[in-house]
Amino acid sequence: MQTHVFQTAQQIAKAAATLIAAQLLRKPDSVLGLATGSTPIPTYQALIAMHQSGMLDFSRATSFNLDEYVGISPDHVCSYHRYMQDNLFSHINMSPDRIHIPDGNAADVAASAKAYDAAILSAGGIDLQLLGIGHNGHIGFNEPGHEFVYGCHQVQLSETTIKANQRFFDSAQDVPRFAVSLGIGSIMQSRQVLLLATGEDKAEAVRMALEGDVSPQWQASILRTHPDVIFLLDKGAASRLTHW
Ligand code: PGA
Numbered sequence: 359m360q361t362h363v364f365q366t367a368q369q370i371a372k373a374a375a376t377l378i379a380a381q382l383l384r385k386p387d388s389v390l391g392l393a394t395g396s397t398p399i400p401t402y403q404a405l406i407a408m409h410q411s412g413m414l415d416f417s418r419a420t421s422f423n424l425d426e427y428v429g430i431s432p433d434h435v436c437s438y439h440r441y442m443q444d445n446l447f448s449h450i451n452m453s454p455d456r457i458h459i460p461d462g463n464a465a466d467v468a469a470s471a472k473a474y475d476a477a478i479l480s481a482g483g484i485d486l487q488l489l490g491i492g493h494n495g496h497i498g499f500n501e502p503g504h505e506f507v508y509g510c511h512q513v514q515l516s517e518t519t520i521k522a523n524q525r526f527f528d529s530a531q532d533v534p535r536f537a538v539s540l541g542i543g544s545i546m547q548s549r550q551v552l553l554l555a556t557g558e559d560k561a562e563a564v565r566m567a568l569e570g571d572v573s574p575q576w577q578a579s580i581l582r583t584h585p586d587v588i589f590l591l592d593k594g595a596a597s598r599l600t601h602w
Pocket of ligand 1: 394395396397398490491492493496497498
């Protein structure tokens with residue numbers, strides 16, 4: 359495991375985009391695991407700039423997003439389908455048939471989640487998984503609990519997550535209560551994991567992930583048992599670590 363601490367979020371974005379670009383240059387048909395939220399936006403902007411400069415080609419890459427809300431349509435302004443279109447896919451040349459995002463409107467969510475895991479496996483597994491981290495230590499929407507859930511599944515969002523995400527919606531009432539999330543198993547099976555965290559408000563989650571017990575109460579702590587994980591942090595997010 360490696361931890362790098364940077365001065366600014368912009369530096370993290372450049373470092374993350376460089377690692378993703380290196381992955382694609384080494385293996386143009388890479389399978390990328392992608393994340394939403396505020397944290398990866400500068401990274402996506404850096405990737406878009408690399409693509410627009412002619413340096414980075416996504417045409418043979420495949421992507422699987424981590425999660426999606428249940429019960430809002432894909433074109434809803436707060437859906438993760440829409441987020442990915444607006445923040446990345448509409449600016450790069452990834453083939454639409456290689457883009458995958460969990461279906462939050464499936465009639466049978468369990469069957470759809472199972473099919474999502476199967477699609478990852480048949481694509482050869484995730485080469486590089488990009489992650490943010492929630493204030494409560496969630497990765498994807500794997501919320502604190504008594505177990506690590508292996509497969510893609512429907513989750514009930516915690517109060518902490520609803521509160522954190524209400525900034526994207528008109529009010530807390532409008533935040534969906536359920537989501538579909540990739541499980542910890544698929545995340546852990548990714549060949550490489552890149553976790554980004556910025557801001558002092560993430561410092562406790564980062565501390566528990568890196569220095570607490572490995573426990574489903576802080577889901578990101580499982581990453582310490584992954585053979586190839588890189589944490590890219592800014593000073594704020596690293597501020598409660600005792601060593602780095
Ligand atoms: P954020 O979300 O990047 O918007 O802070 C991260 C997460 O909840 O995983």
